[in-house]
Amino acid sequence: MxxxxxxxxxxxxxxxxxxxxxxxxxxxxxxxxxxxxxxxxxxxxxxxxxxxxxxxxxxxxxxxxxMDANVARVLDEVPFKPEDLPGYAGRLFDFLVANPHLLRLATWHRLERADTGHEPQGLRASVRMKTESIARAQAGRRLTSGFTPEDVYAFTMALASAWMEASPYAPAALSEDQLDARRSAVVEAVRRLTTPTKEETS
Amino acid sequence: MxxxxxxxxxxxxxxxxxxxxxxxxxxxxxxxxxxxxxxxxxxxxxxxxxxxxxxxxxxxxxxxxxMDANVARVLDEVPFKPEDLPGYAGRLFDFLVANPHLLRLATWHRLERADTGHEPQGLRASVRMKTESIARAQAGRRLTSGFTPEDVYAFTMALASAWMEASPYAPAALSEDQLDARRSAVVEAVRRLTTPTKEETS
DNA sequence: ACCTACCATATAACTGGTTATTTAGTGCAA
DNA sequence: TTGCACTAAATAACCAGTTATATGGTAGGT
The missing domain is CATH 1.10.10.60 (Homeodomain-like)
Known part of the structure; x- marks a missing residue:
């Protein structure tokens, strides 16, 4: 490192x-x-x-x-599958745990550079692809239609990084077990958000 | 302003x-x-x-x-009620929409100041109070026990600010209707996360 | 094989503007 | 006249960006 x-x-x-x-x-x-x-x-x-x-x-x-180099790396290393959003959130969580500095990097970009209009290469296209495939999954009743595709995407991202945002104090001092528990919580949270409700499946 | x-x-x-x-x-x-x-x-x-x-x-x-002054202001202006977490998320969302610069301020603190150990006055106590009252609500079966109190708190915060974190580009250009829709989505998301599952209520 | 002119790679020293912080004081009010 | 609010100017360190120069590899000529 x-x-x-x-x-x-x-x-x-x-x-x-x-x-x-x-x-x-x-x-x-x-x-x-x-x-x-x-x-x-x-x-x-x-x-x-x-x-x-x-x-x-x-x-x-x-x-x-x-930014360009690291966005490319994340897109490459964390594959997205709209039919398995909880799994995606889990993988993203793992990636952020392994690379906490990259979340910091993205945050600095938002604060210091986003208003200049300079976006990382490939990011917008990737987000569009993800929201469009979420929309298709919704049309196929494979995930809830209670939220717009953009909502689903934003919430998934937010939940995957919730712990890193929330605990600036002593973030590294986590046991393997605690980390597993948090990962499970993230996956379960995304599952609750995205599984179709009873009315939707009927 | x-x-x-x-x-x-x-x-x-x-x-x-x-x-x-x-x-x-x-x-x-x-x-x-x-x-x-x-x-x-x-x-x-x-x-x-x-x-x-x-x-x-x-x-x-x-x-x-x-930071001290503004944390005090947020704690004062956004009342917390553990029995109504979706409502809390909605009020927090409203506050952040009205004061987007305060979310930026908190983010700068996390990035530039958190590792110095200097925490804003009253924040830790407030978070403890919130998680403890969440724990009591869980014990009383009024909200799901599927997550730890810390999970519930972190997820609620993350969802309330999800949109501001996710859309650095053109954040101001939102119609009243779009804003209402996002607010509703946040409230509904927290509701899905926190309402007890069928097994829990039985 | 050997020379050499060329150019991309690399370096140390420098420049000029910027910036947080201090100082030495002025003047007001009780 | 004492203490506090306030000010202008100075200071010393800092820092992004530039420049002039050196060096190593190599293509092409002999």
Whole structure:
């Protein structure tokens, strides 16, 4: 995770970009855009600061690149299946437990960057795909029609990240059992929200 | 909301502190701690910057004071009743729609200040009171025992703020009708989560 | 194989504007 | 005249971004 980032023996622009993205991910997740320090990224990436400007353009643009890379990673690693929203919530919960800094990163983006209109690459398309497949599942009576597809999506996301948002104090000090219990609660909550009511199935 | 803050004719330290807290609330909600600028607070509060240091101590301590004041306000304005969690979620939703900057403020606190151990005055006590009264309601079979009191609380909070977290883009452009629909969805979601299941009531 | 000119990669030092915080004081009111 | 509210100006550190320079790999000529 936070091993020192080592340079390859040969010069390699791609590898340097990757180190800068990795160091930027950690720095931005910890301190946000305004709080991030170029010299810390420089040191952590084991690369010169001027390369940030030649490869990415500016601090803000490095943040955008960091977001793009990590959004792509989440979309890749947490598959979405509209017929199993509780399972999706559980997998998302697992991912956030394993990568709490990425939730912080997304939050910083919302606070500091969303109003600039710069959205992470692929995010909007992915959300549209998800809500549309939720709509299809609703039409097929496989999940409740009591909420709009956007509601279902927003609630699922909110429940999966509820615990990380709610407990800023001592978030890491959780036993395996406690973690399992919370995961089950999230899955069960999404199940209660999304299973069709009796009237809907009749 | 953002009228220029005017000074009284006579010198009045309390009034100046109040202006600094108000200006600080808006500045910190907009930019966070690292992004906030003392000179903007000074200008918006119509007060000299040195007063910030003599009354509050530092930029960080001004932020803490701002948090304390606004947490007190929320606790005061959004009454909690464990027997009506859906209603509580609805009122919280209303409050957040009316004061979106306070959700931002709380989020900045989580990101920038929570790990310092400085909690807003009264928050921990209030959360304990809420979870304990949820536990009593569960014991009295008035709400589901399928979740721990902490789960119930975290989920309720998450659902009430789900929409604000989920839609950073064009959050203000919502018609009255759309807002009502979202509110209803939140209330219904909390109702589905918290009403006892058939087995529980039998 | 060897040379060499070229260019992308990389670096250290610098610049100029910004920013939190302090200081030394002014003036009002009791 | 004492203490408090308030102010303007100074200070010292900080920090994003730039520049001038060095270095290593390599394509192409001999």
């Amino acid at each position: 936070s091993q020192p980032l080592t340079r390859p023996k040969v010069r390699d622009a791609e590898a340097t970009k990757a180190r800068l993205l990795q160091a930027g991910t950690e720095e931005f997740a910890a301190h946000g855009i305004a709080g991030a320090r170029i010299d810390r990224i420089e040191a952590a990436a084991n690369a010169n600061r001027a390369l940030i400007y030649s490869y990415f353009g500016s601090k803000d643009q490095l943040f955008d690149a960091v | 953002s009228q220029p803050l005017t000074r009284p004719k006579v010198r009045d330290a309390e009034a100046t502190k109040a202006r600094l807290l108000q200006a600080g609330t808006e500045e910190f909600a907009a930019h966070g701690i690292a992004g906030a600028r003392i000179d903007r607070i000074e200008a918006a509060a119509n007060a000299n910057r040195a007063l910030i240091y003599s009354y509050f101590g530092s930029k960080d301590q001004l932020f803490d004071a701002v």
